[in-house]
Amino acid sequence: MRVVVIGAGPAGVTAACVAARNGHSVILLEKNEKIGKKLYITGKGRCNITNTASMDEFIKHTVHNANFLYSAYHNYTNDDLRKQLNDLGVPTVIERGGRVFPRSMKSSDVNKALEKWIKISEVNLFLFENVTSIQKNSCFFIIQTEKNIYEAEALVISTGGRSYPSTGSTGDGYDFATKFGHRIIPQRPSLVSINLKSPYPELAGLSLRNVQLIYKHKTIKYCEFGEMLFTHKGISGPIVLKLSALEHFTTENAYLEVDLKPALTDEILEKRILRDFEKNQNKNIKNALKDLLLQSLIPIILKKAEINSNKSVHQITKKERVTLKEKIKHWDMKIESLGSFEEAIITRGGVDVKSVSPSTMESKLVKNLYFAGEVLDVDALTGGFNLQIAFSTGYLAGNSIGDKK
Template identity: 35%
Template sequence: MTYDVVVIGGGPSGLMAAITAGRNGAKTLLIEKGNKLGRKLAISGGGRCNVTNVLPDDELIAHIPGNGRFLYSAFSIFNNASIIEYFESLGVQLKEEDKGRMFPVSDSAKTVVSTLVRQLDVHGVDQRLNTKVEAVHYGEETHEIILENEKVTTACVVIAVGGKSVPNTGSQGQGYAWAKKAGHTITELYPTEVPMTSNEKFIQDKTLQGLSLRDVEITALKPNGKPIQSHRWDILFTHQGLSGPAALRLSQFVVKALKKFKTDTIDVTIDCFPDEGEQQIIDKLMKQAKNSPNKSVKQVWKSLLPERYLLFIMDQIDLDPSTTYHHLKKKNVIELSHLVKSFTMKVNGTLSIEKAFITGGGVSLKEIVPNEMASKFMDRLYFCGEILDIHGYTGGFNITAAFSTGFVAGLHAANRSAEDGQV
């Protein structure tokens, strides 16, 4: 078979690339080795699919710490506003939630995936599911895609196979070899947006397992105690360490710090009241205790913090929860407020890259034309999505990068194949 454009990988970037190529007149084939298209989209946003984020471009790029500035060119062609307009033009109504996250009104990722799959049919894109690419052979005028039982010839190839994270969605890093074959450099791969691990006794004992803390600030510290990075959002204590959006965002900085400082652990502090100083908390605790002098401090203070965390912090300073104001020592209140503002735990790493939501590292961006997603080394070769050395925080930023780079890659692959007419 002969095509103008072959897109390898049916995730968010691959779907957008194939639809865009087809819409721009290219005879297009989308190859996916799994049995479903959009599997990572289907599980994103807790199954609700956080399709983009409405922050302005500068803020959007600030939330893509892995080379987000590279995306300015792509965003000038197809950005978050374009994504919203695109889906709403297809009848998918979106709604804005906290922190600029955009979800389908249906609260179902299936709405998004099925809409994109329908667009493949609308634009005449051929689809091959359960189809493994054995090899990619590059030529001067055409490229060959070797499948199990046949060979496909194409003018242009778009590689959209993702990174090494969430391998159960089909993304196992096979695209790196095809990139290297074309002369590309793969920067070091590492997990991002991944739960952090700790050997602290309270973690091993599962003392706080399953406990969430809302709107806290967590900070990774250098060995000298200076901050590396802070994130404010929710955290979740697990049987292995820390998860939840703030911890996931911090994880990549912990991975890099462990390596940079050649250390076994990094200190992470938890601040439950980022908008208040220690003295304010001391005053608040003392006032509440004084106003109910015959009640236990556990009863008086439990409105401030989840009870399990309050008891845990009180245990750290040997403060009896049944203590009343009459027997309360100011020293204990000072110690408690300090821990509430700056509880420190040692983190020794993260779960594996396969357990991460996003892969850090990938095809070096120095080797990619930013407003085309084209290879600088191989004519008619394009990359999009997570295979590139781009990664963002959770919250719609990675999907925005995937849709944007997919659109640009599909558009330019279609235009490039049209330059020569049909293959």
């Protein structure tokens, strides 16, 4: 069959190479000057390509529409991906949490491997080809770019989501899918920082380890333990990104609480504060908390507790001491919004999976039309799971073309 694949990210490259391996004549169209621009910036330039978790764990780490991915994950596993990369000259290593990286720790090596795969598979790659519209007559898909027109018997849309649009993922696939009658689930940024109503720009860049972040909305309470980071507009870092990916995350009537001392019970923290107070009786309160809190947090917590930071420790009332403890355990923060698509790692929403076959990635509405990667309404947590989604769905789409069993 004559196949056109739109978008040369990990999903599109995999679909194209697998379809070509199966004997199809494949054209891969990419609007950028090179393939995999987003892949290049993954994992802070190191590319956390997949995870060693079992495929059942993959399902658990997939936040949205996990069951839809069951066949894709099992048809092309993390081991298959690592073997493929190894065969292309990029051995991988395992880091903390089962995260898999190229041994060189360079995402550019993964891109080079994909370029090599395209070459040996004899896929016809055309760069600077921005697809602007797609039509279909009784025989062919007619794909119009800014410069050319292509015809195909089978078409794969793998144009990515909306996040980091500077890499080429500008949501074009949603318009193409809509034209073919597909429903598009509204998108929102995910795995992204959280903007606060009253941010702490003076703390920007400060990282807090071993803290607990609690999200509260009506009866929902969700806790994450680990590392967070202050930004000019709010907070970021691993536990914040994870919270931002909550299935039912909302900014309406929701708020956050930071527990700066999750390892200490209220009673133990109370004793700790009393001990520090005894030791520093004649000091100002702002100088008496240095063993307990980071210097830069002291004025903020004292302000929250409405305690004058120049007050002497021996003047602090019991009520003030209790409030101080409360604010250390329950530092409340009101949510303004999620960070923007410009900085989000992933897009939540996209092509509704109800109209796509989970065992082939083919559209249930249009024969020989396939979807792969982030353009679909699927997303997972950090740890290499999102790239595995792209590779696995790309493989399944490419391998299903022309297979009418």
